[in-house]
Amino acid sequence: MLQNISIYPSLKSLNILVWNEIIETQNICLLDQKYKDGKKYNNYKLELLSKTFESYFDDYFLRLNNKYSKANLLETQDKIKLASKIILLEECLKTMLFISNNAKVIKEVIKKQYEVLECVKKISPNFVINKMDGFGQNIESIKKILVSNKTTFQRNYPEVEKKETTKNYTFEKQLVDVEQCLGRSIDIDKVNVYKWIELINLAEEISKKRLEEHGNKR
Secondary structure (H helix, E strand, O other): OEOOOOEOOOHHHOEHHHHHHHHHHOOHHHHEOOOOOOOEOOHHHHHHHHHHHHHHHHHHHHHOOOHHHHHHHHHHHHHHHHHHHHHHHHHHHHHHHHHHHOOOOOOOHHHHHHHHHHHHHHHOOOOOOOOOOOHHHHHHHHHHHHHHHHHHHHHHOOOOOOOOOOOOOOHHHHHHHHHHHHOOOOOHHHOEHHHHHHHHHHHHHHHHHHHHHHHHHO
């Protein structure tokens, strides 16, 4: 059963731990304040969550001054966009299969079929809608696009153990670095995303000043 969603109104209302989990797991549904495992989202709600994530991600990236965090985020953004496409395509396939299996009892079945196809075209602009194609052909077309995107994801982001590098600067390591630089512990459960950005940027400024002072003493 589909349920309403209540998206966090801004990064200021979103805890950094939740935001970090979205980044790590590519689960954009966590932007829903009422998210729970097993909750169903239709194509429209998934599109809304995807657009919201892109907007919040841009905001986050622009506010951040830390070069290591930004380097890691560039790859993460592409990864989450591709993961979101796969989720949307899977939902489109499920919806098309449902319409096909219940075509005799669904009102305006052709209209609903084209609504799904329009959604697929938004995800994959090269997809051509052919009004002569039946359910079977459309289902196969969606499957091919889905497989193609999954293959791209597996090729670009293989499941391998990563060493910590500039492009793999973990949140845990970042938290330790910020606490050490500021000389105090941080109650991360009470820190929203904007506050976390302020802390990172402050730590970056302090680090730069210390390096400059150290250089002047030499």
